[in-house]
Amino acid sequence: MGIALVWLRDDLRLDDQPALRAALDRGLRPLPVYIHAPEEEGAWAPGAASQAWRRRSLAALAAGLERRGSRLLLLRGPTLDTLQALAARTGAEAVLWTRRYEPAIEQRDAHIKRSLRQAGLHAESLNGALLFEPWELATRQGDPYRVFTPFWKAARAHWRTPATWEAPPRLPSLDADDLPAGVRLEALLPAPRPGWDAGFWQCFTPGEDGARAALQAFLDGPVHGYAQGRDVLADAGTSRLSPHLHFGEISVRRIAASVLAAGDALAEADRERFLAELGWREFAHHVLHHYPRVPEHNLDPRFDDFPWAAPDAALLDAWRHGRTGVPVVDAGMRQLWQTGWMHNRVRMVVASWLSKHLRQHWLHGARWFWDTLVDADLANNTQGWQWTAGTGADAAPYFRVFNPVAQARRFDPAGDYIARWVPELAGLPVPARFAPWEHPALARRMAPGYPARPQVELAAGRAGALAAFAALRRPRSG
Structure with missing residues (x-):
């Protein structure tokens, strides 16, 4: 049974994970690998709070893989060199990943894909972060949207009930003798200064289990009355799913499908208001993809x-x-x-x-x-x-x-x-x-x-x- 490298980035989950699914559908043993290379993210390398979350999320993902008989390999960049060396050592046939849309990352990933294909590997990126790819929706003139309301109207007109995929309870095992030792998480992402981030974890639990728990808590409570409750500052009226979404610990398709599955038990105003918030996230990625200078330059x-x-x-x-x-x-x-x-x-x-x-x-x-x-x-x-x-x-x-x-x-x-x-x-x-x-x-x-x-x-x-x-x-x- 051949091997596929499942290159993980901000998609730290096993549920509804398209790269993992693609490996299994091709009849390959997935080797999940995370490569730490923040210097490749240009002017917007991850900040301190993001890295504190990432450290815990990677630990949770590693534990989830171990429960399924697999493992997470942690390595340090440069990314292309590391992927090529790992593919050569393991005899991997494919490298699979889910897409990111930050300008520096899009350029790097395009170069990586070309290089891997030139080396004879099957290299493929998939959509695991959005309901709509940034290039799927356009105005009647074929231009990108610059205003949310018509963007979201078009998105709702093209809406398809999101299909989701459940991670299998077991994954094919990997022979440790064929793998590099990897880098310990503590060396890759050192723990923050003691106490600096203590308050974060009183509010959030990084990882896939934490994400599913946060979604369920939202569905059990705040989603009912969300249209008005989301603006009340002292109440827990929002979903607080944003960090889980950013790190891909839960897919936006899973969230949307769960909200839609509530049916008549959820008021239309609350459902549509929450879906529109997911829509704002889609719109933000649409704009970033088409106008890659906006992180540092005025769009207007x-x-x-x-x-x-x-x-x-x-x-x-x-x-x-x-x-x-x-x-x-x-x-x-x-x-x-x-x-x-x-x-x-x-x-x-x-x-x-x-x-x-x-x-x-x-x-x-x-x-x-x-x-x-x-x-x-x-x-x-x-x-x-x-x-x-x-x-x-x-x-x-x-x-x-x-x-x-x-x-x-x-x-x-x-x-x-x-x-x-x-x-x-x-x-x-x-x-x-x-x-x-x-x-x-x-x-x-x-x-x-x-x-x-x-x-x-x-x-x-x-x-x-x-x-x-x-x-x-x-x-x-x-």
């Missing part, structure tokens, strides 16, 4: 001349560490630092504060999220920041500036989210938690360590953003 070229404020180290540092003086912004940034995750509604609020009230370039925020989010995904991260900054696809008009106090009052009406993540404000009466500077005597007495004023007055920050946008729209003289 008008903003190439936008008068961003000069980078201010003090402002940025206060924003990163939840010391802006705006409670809901600080709550979100502290939640991010402690848990590696932030509520989606708050992501928009903190991004608007940075890019509009402070007028700091959105890339400063995108880079910080990239390093601190456990679900840091280049497509989603880029789209989220450019959408909020007003520079990207389907962008909110630049003049739409989130009012953080109004957002907190609407989506955290009891002030519970703020009280949890900014505990020095928990003793304030609820109305004072949203804008403590409006209650200066009370704030000085009950929260003396909290900033007395916001980094910038809300009205002044909004006015400055609108003035900058107005100047951008004025035609150049001469």
Whole structure:
């Protein structure tokens, strides 16, 4: 029985794993291999939080393979050289993997595929991450979509009930004598500084089992009422599946199929709202594939001349560490630092504060999220920041500036989210938690360590953003 190398990357699962299935369908013994080569990911090598998650996810995957009679081989790059050497040593006939869509990775993978085929190997990539490949949907003119609503309308028109595949309980065994020793996980991905990531694992369990448990918990509770509950900051109203999706511990097809299987037990508004959130992820990958410069460049070229404020180290540092003086912004940034995750509604609020009230370039925020989010995904991260900054696809008009106090009052009406993540404000009466500077005597007495004023007055920050946008729209003289 021949061997197929199943090259694993951000698809760390056995359930609904197309590369694994392709190996078995070809009658080959799958040899699962992970090759660590972050330097090959260009300017967006994985951040610290992502690597902390990856370490645990790989350990969970290795355990799952061992239970099935197989093993996970861990190696260090360069990737092409490593795959070629491993194929030569094992006599592998094929190398199979699931596609990624980051620009640097797409280019590298295309080179790897050509090289492996030239060497006589069957090299094949498959879709294991998306419901629709980025090139499957196009406008009537044949162009990529730049607005979500028509993109999602087209996607729903072409919708097929996702077919899923269950991993077999046993996998063909491998002769250890024919394999290299590999690299120990601890050497490949050293453990973070003790205690740095402790809060992450109070909220998440990396690995395939954790992903399936998170999906089941969502189906048992928050999906019912999701259309409204997803915006309530203090409640567990979202799926929290994003890191599991990013690392491929569960397939988007499995999630979509499970939600659709709920049938009439799930209100149509809740089902469609959640599927549309999966759609936003699809749209983000669509845009990234067709416009590969967007991680570092505005999709809307008008903003190439936008008068961003000069980078201010003090402002940025206060924003990163939840010391802006705006409670809901600080709550979100502290939640991010402690848990590696932030509520989606708050992501928009903190991004608007940075890019509009402070007028700091959105890339400063995108880079910080990239390093601190456990679900840091280049497509989603880029789209989220450019959408909020007003520079990207389907962008909110630049003049739409989130009012953080109004957002907190609407989506955290009891002030519970703020009280949890900014505990020095928990003793304030609820109305004072949203804008403590409006209650200066009370704030000085009950929260003396909290900033007395916001980094910038809300009205002044909004006015400055609108003035900058107005100047951008004025035609150049001469």
